[in-house]
Amino acid sequence: DQQVKQNSPSLSVQEGRISILNCDYTNSMFDYFLWYKKYPAEGPTFLISISSIKDKNEDGRFTVFLNKSAKHLSLHIVPSQPGDSAVYFCAASGDQGAQKLVFGQGTRLTINP
Amino acid sequence: DTAVSQTPKYLVTQMGNDKSIKCEQNLGHDTMYWYKQDSKKFLKIMFSYNNKELIINETVPNRFSPKSPDKAHLNLHINSLELGDSAVYFCASSQDGAANSPLHFGNGTRLTVT
Numbered sequence: 001d002q003q004v005k006q007n008s009p010s011l012s013v014q015e016g017r018i019s020i021l022n023c024d025y026t027n028s029m030f031d032y033f034l035w036y037k038k039y040p041a042e043g044p045t046f047l048i049s050i051s052s053i054k055d056k057n058e059d060g061r062f063t064v065f066l067n068k069s070a071k072h073l074s075l076h077i078v079p080s081q082p083g084d085s086a087v088y089f090c091a092a093s094g095d096q097g098a099q100k101l102v103f104g105q106g107t108r109l110t111i112n113p
Numbered sequence: 114d115t116a117v118s119q120t121p122k123y124l125v126t127q128m129g130n131d132k133s134i135k136c137e138q139n140l141g142h143d144t145m146y147w148y149k150q151d152s153k154k155f156l157k158i159m160f161s162y163n164n165k166e167l168i169i170n171e172t173v174p175n176r177f178s179p180k181s182p183d184k185a186h187l188n189l190h191i192n193s194l195e196l197g198d199s200a201v202y203f204c205a206s207s208q209d210g211a212a213n214s215p216l217h218f219g220n221g222t223r224l225t226v227t
Contacts (some may be wrong), residue, residue: 043220045218099168
């Protein structure tokens, strides 16, 4: 039973345009959400996060939106750059915090020049 | 100046063998983790340790035994390896176990059991 789902295994976007990556969750006890970025042969690196008391968090080109009623979050990257090509993982935590993060299966983003 | 380092990067071994993966972090973090990324690419928590104390053991077979000699190290020993253990294993650390304490991952160990 996968509690965090990223239904798009891959996404291709033209350089300069907006990339939108989506994530759905089923556990209503999740209250903190994070996005990680992973390059091949490397570990995931933290990108941006959002608490359930907010519906938007922005950091430079990256914005995360949270829709609690729909149990949905999305990551917007604008403008997309070639270096953004990577696998993006959505993750969620509940009362055990970072000690028990639940990850989605990732979306491979490819930015085309 | 690698923050979280794990060795080896690749591990190829036969069924039934025992192997270890080492992990060290130089970030001064209190909490360390082992994650497994399976063939379907899901990253799943196996263990989390806080200041050398086991906090989470996520229904992992007892063939897997983590050892934390100090809070900067969390090693993973696997006994009687099985084909299904083939995966990429990631070590990670965080400042503490709070939700807003992001994880820092190592680069992974690809384990192949033949």
